Amino acid sequence: MSAPDRFPAGALFDLDGTLLDSAPDMLATVNRMRDARGREPLTLADIRPVVSRGARAMASVAFPELDADGVLALVPEFLAVYGEELGRHSAPFDGVEAMLTALDAAGTRWGIVTNKPEGLAQRIIPQLGWQARCAVLIGGDTLAERKPHPLPLLHAAEAIGLAPAACVYVGDDARDIEAARAAGMPSIVALWGYRLDSDDPVAWQGDVMIEQPVQLLAPGAWPVSA
Structure with a gap:
């Protein structure tokens, strides 16, 4: 893919670990759960690598002695507590707001495809001031499938009136890149995000790997195939 001289027609983003540094909200959540059980608090370093992997992964880190069934049983509590902590401690990563402003100025239609439950994602978007700018929001429970299945990305592209190949998907997890590839959508690996x-990330075979959001202020940093 050659470097373009303009931004893509469409840009779709993962949320946690890509646009939003939500680890502090997650930390507050697991520490409330641990405190209720007389446990010492964890640190950001303990949970940051698994934030993009959802409630079960974080509950597993918070209570490593539990088996899979025990972890699954904690998910409703995690989501309830997280709903109370949502947006209280998190913020966009440095450079994200400038990047989104550049996309807006270029007429790029951008949206969010996340595995976070749609209801939680819908609540945090207004806190960030993005509700009038985000053209589509797909959560992990919006459709019958979630990433790494391509359906959420295909649905999002259709919702903003673009072919998948005219969009670029940006994410910080292997599931993001796998979903983009299956959808026929160019992809960017967000190296600033959360991972073990x-x-x-090289093995994920994204089209481009980017260290910081500020680099995406340059149209040439974006892979575009259509």
């Missing part, structure tokens, strides 16, 4: 030390 054992993760190998």
Whole structure:
């Protein structure tokens, strides 16, 4: 893919770990759960690598002695507490607001495709001032499938009136890049996001790897195939 001289027609983003540094909200959540059980608090370093992997992953880190069924049983409590902490401690990553402003100025239609429950995502978008700017929001429970299935990305592209190949998907997890590839959508690996030390972003085979959001102020940083 050659470097374009303009931004893509459509840009779709993962939320947690890509646009939003939500780890502080997640930390407050798990620490409330641990405090209720007489446990010492965790640190951001403890949970940051798994934030993009959802409630079960964070509950597993918070209570490592539990088996899969025990972790699953904590998910409703996690979501309830997280709903109270939502947006209280989190903020967009440095450079994200400038990037979105550049996309707006270029006429790029941008939206969010996340595995976070849609209701929670819908609540946080107004807190960020994005409700009038975000052209589509797909949550993990919006459709019958979630990432890494391509359906959410395909649905989002259709909702903003573009072919998948005319959009670029930006995410910080292997599931994001897998979903983009299956949807026929160029992808960007957000290296500033959350991942385990054992993760190998190169192996995900995204079209571009970007270190910081500010780099996406340059149209040439975006892969475009259509």
